[in-house]
Amino acid sequence: MVKKLAVIVVGGLVLTGCSNLSHREQRTLSGGAIGAAGGAAVGALTGGSAVMGGVIGGAAGAAVGALTSNNGKHR
Template sequence: MKRLQLFAAVLTAAGVIGCTSMSAQQQGTVSGAAIGAAAGAGIAAISGGSGWTGAAVGAVAGGVAGNIKGSRQQK
């Protein structure tokens, strides 16, 4: 579990640091994926499921939602 938390923290930090030269849509996608991965891993851990599967599903869902939100902000 600690490895998963560390992975989520590093992923979030990398997403925030790397966003300086990205468009609003790209920032939304990266941020959404990072937040979704952390949330998915947390929910999976609480419910007794696989943390990696939860992180993967959360990252995809968060990335899609972030992409849509970012594209609307860009216009």
């Protein structure tokens, strides 16, 4: 019960901190999330460590998201 409450509180705090991000920060965050999910899936499916795959994929995705440009597109 305490773990569930802690996850909810931390999740809420993380989500509220994402409201005023720049375009680069948004790409970094989404790239990291997509990379972590993909890395965890690949790690689990190949018999390796899903945690290590998620860490490596998240780092790679965040780096790619931060280094890519938005090609002059602005909201």
